[in-house]
Amino acid sequence: MSAIDDLPPLREVIAAHGLSARKALGQNFLLDLNLTAKIARAAGDLSGADVLEIGPGPGGLTRGLLAEGARKVLAVEKDARCLPALRQIVEAYPGRLEVLQGDALELDPLAHLNPPIKVVANLPYNVGTELLVRWLTPRTWPPVWQSLTLMFQKEVAQRIVAQPGGKAYGRLAVLAQWRCDARVVMELPPEAFTPPPKVRSAVVHLTALPEPRYPADADTLGKVVAAAFNQRRKMLRSSLKGLSPDIETLLQNAGIAPTSRAEEVSVEKFCALARQLAP
Numbered sequence: 001m002s003a004i005d006d007l008p009p010l011r012e013v014i015a016a017h018g019l020s021a022r023k024a025l026g027q028n029f030l031l032d033l034n035l036t037a038k039i040a041r042a043a044g045d046l047s048g049a050d051v052l053e054i055g056p057g058p059g060g061l062t063r064g065l066l067a068e069g070a071r072k073v074l075a076v077e078k079d080a081r082c083l084p085a086l087r088q089i090v091e092a093y094p095g096r097l098e099v100l101q102g103d104a105l106e107l108d109p110l111a112h113l114n115p116p117i118k119v120v121a122n123l124p125y126n127v128g129t130e131l132l133v134r135w136l137t138p139r140t141w142p143p144v145w146q147s148l149t150l151m152f153q154k155e156v157a158q159r160i161v162a163q164p165g166g167k168a169y170g171r172l173a174v175l176a177q178w179r180c181d182a183r184v185v186m187e188l189p190p191e192a193f194t195p196p197p198k199v200r201s202a203v204v205h206l207t208a209l210p211e212p213r214y215p216a217d218a219d220t221l222g223k224v225v226a227a228a229f230n231q232r233r234k235m236l237r238s239s240l241k242g243l244s245p246d247i248e249t250l251l252q253n254a255g256i257a258p259t260s261r262a263e264e265v266s267v268e269k270f271c272a273l274a275r276q277l278a279p
């Protein structure tokens with residue numbers, strides 16, 4: 001018997017269903033159920049919440065989420081080979097686990113869930129950042145989800161929580177910190193995964209703020225930040241000149257020296273600039 005349920009150990013599940021890891025699908029599995037339970041707990045109280053999990057694979061984290069009391073888990077998995085393994089979990093937790101086979105980038109799984117919704121996932125590295133940006137950039141705020149608890153490569157996790165002044169600070173930090181509280185809650189060495197990836201990993205927990213930290217139009221802020229960090233070595237008066245003929249004045253009004261570089265500018269000041277550029 002495993003630590004958290006009556007299902008077979010994950011190594012047996014993987015062997016029984018021939019789930020050899022595929023690199024193209026970012027498959028680095030977590031087989032230690034104590035660890036998956038710990039990640040599930042990092043998402044806070046799951047009882048009464050619907051949980052979206054992207055990429056359940058053989059189901060280690062899925063089992064953690066259910067054992068920790070999630071009202072319902074919707075798991076979206078691209079690899080059809082995982083479905084029989086996941087079916088065993090569906091049967092062990094009647095009515096609480098739904099599995100959708102498909103590409104998380106093409107489906108809109110959040111539409112299948114009822115609030116409060118938490119997203120918890122050991123994300124495939126190849127689509128993790130794209131999914132995070134989508135979750136962070138809905139047109140209206142607050143979003144349908146309450147929190148995101150996500151495993152990334154450590155370097156990506158550092159970019160999400162980075163403060164101005166360093167190399168890690170960029171578009172992800174601004175988008176995440178503008179409308180969320182974001183912190184790294186766990187770090188994992190490569191050996192925690194099967195097969196081990198080349199780099200360390202970290203879990204980031206993001207909580208949606210009831211309203212953005214500073215007022216700004218989401219599309220305009222997105223454009224400003226994309227232009228600023230696309231040419232991060234340039235001075236802002238040059239990298240942003242396409243946004244307005246009067247960009248030097250607008251930068252100054254926002255309290256930003258036109259000669260500064262993107263990585264020196266706080267989220268608050270980017271918002272002050274975006275407010276002047278809003279349509």
Ligand code: SAM
Nearest residue numbers: 025028029030055056057078079103104122124
């Ligand atoms: N959750 C499992 C665990 O922690 O052991 C597996 C995590 S593994 C890092 C990423 C999982 O995402 C794999 O099962 C992979 O097949 C799946 N995946 C990859 N790309 C996907 C996509 N576009 N949509 C949905 N699932 C995807």
